[in-house]
Amino acid sequence: MIYCAIVFDRIPGHSETIAGLRAAQDSDRVSHAWLFSGPDGVGKRNVALAFAQRLNCKHRSEQPNQDACGTCRTCRQLSDGRHPDLITLSQDGQFIKIAQVREAMKSLRFAPIDAAYRVILIQDADRLHEAAANALLKTLEEPAPRNVFLLLTSRPAAVLATIRSRCQQVRFRSLTRATVTEWLMSEHSLSQADAEDVAGVAGGSLTAAQLAMDEAATSLREEWIGYVAELPRANPTRLLELAERLGANKTGIPNVLDILRLIFRDAMLRSVHVESEKLTFRSKAEFLSHLQPTSAVSALRYIDDADNALHRNINPRMLAEHLIFGLRHSMRNGRYR
Ligand SMILES: [Zn+2]
Incomplete structure (x- = not known):
């Protein structure tokens, strides 16, 4: 069986959200920061990784509505969460700590290694410790080009308001039983x-x-x-x-x-x-x-x-x-x- 990464058309539900992300990319309006909010377990992370693939797939034609191929090396590495231009931040203990944010921000001084866009995936963004959130805020205020922040949360109200306001907000709903x-x-x-x-x-x-x-x-x-x-x-x-x-x-x-x-x-x-x-x-x-x-x-x-x-x-x-x-x-x- 040929390995196939999770691409947009294999993701259950969220068709309007995905259409919005496709349209943003196809019309060159990719925001440098997005906040994906919605219930746990509905597929926010999969949508984020599929978006990262669509932004970076080397085999995707430039035609509108074309999705990532899901099979090239870039797609596979992004889908597995182990691409050199994918930085993932998640809580270490109770919080995402300032040291983790500082470490991640270091690599932002350089251009992406291989990808068109470096993707910084922040899982449970509501877990950013206050100092860590403020450190992140600075970067979000003066974004370096070719970096896209994808923040995920099931508790958007617990994300620092100043961070929320810097992000393009995308709401995810529960999936239907069907x-x-x-x-x-x-x-x-x-x-x-x-x-x-x-x-x-x-x-x-x-x-x-x-x-x-x-x-x-x-x-x-x-x-x-x-x-x-x-x-x-x-x-x-x-x-x-x-x-x-x-x-x-x-x-x-x-x-x-x-x-x-x-x-x-x-x-x-x-x-x-x-x-x-x-x-x-x-x-x-x-x-x-x-x-x-x-x-x-x-x-x-x-x-x-x-x-x-x-x-x-x-x-x-x-x-x-x-x-x-x-x-x-x-x-x-x-x-x-
Ligand atoms: Zn690909």
Whole structure:
């Protein structure tokens, strides 16, 4: 897969804000200082880094409405936050300190090394200590050319008023549930139903969605470790129940197969006494230590069968039954049939 940086058209929501930034650049009205304010986790930093790319991309044509390429070295380094002309200031302890601001301002005496515009990204600008804010203010009053300050905050009222007045202000709003849902489906391959659930608890924040998704993934893993543990002793009714649970959500099956693969890979490593640091589920899944290597190999074959069946559009319920009964058979007999 070709690496692609986060460019404007990959950012969920904020279309009017982005249109405003594009227009400012295309009409040569790039302010030397901007204050991006709005709730946490909605993507202010991504917009700032995408703007930095659009200002500096070496492959961007000069045509209006052309965005950064997202693949050149400049774009990639800016997107990763490690370009030599990108200076990032963030709080050290409780505040952004005056020493940090002074250090950053030193490099402003020189022209940018490689970029058209040096970008000074100040995260949580409300955390600028008073002395640090005043030091920054001096620079904002007499800006050197080809430097663009991007200040981010979720508490604009806590930013020194004199700093605010020197900045072009851009307000970010919470993302809609539909936007977060779409992002989860396209960037994280969630099914629509799962994406809507996660977006529902995320309250318009991508960061919150990411956290909720991690929690969902964790509980899915734990759930399936538990199911696998009970397989050898489960009666047929219980096996059918588990198959029904798995087959009910076709788009969720690949996630479960991934988990199962990791569980039985662990079982195989355990059976040949690989040290536990190499295992995915270290402390959990103690029950796996009793499995023979042949059982693990057999189970992995049933998982591959299920994967192939998924691509051949086999009825998910049938696929799930074959898999669950196959895993049970493997754990008891250690043979693939
Ligand atoms: Zn580029």
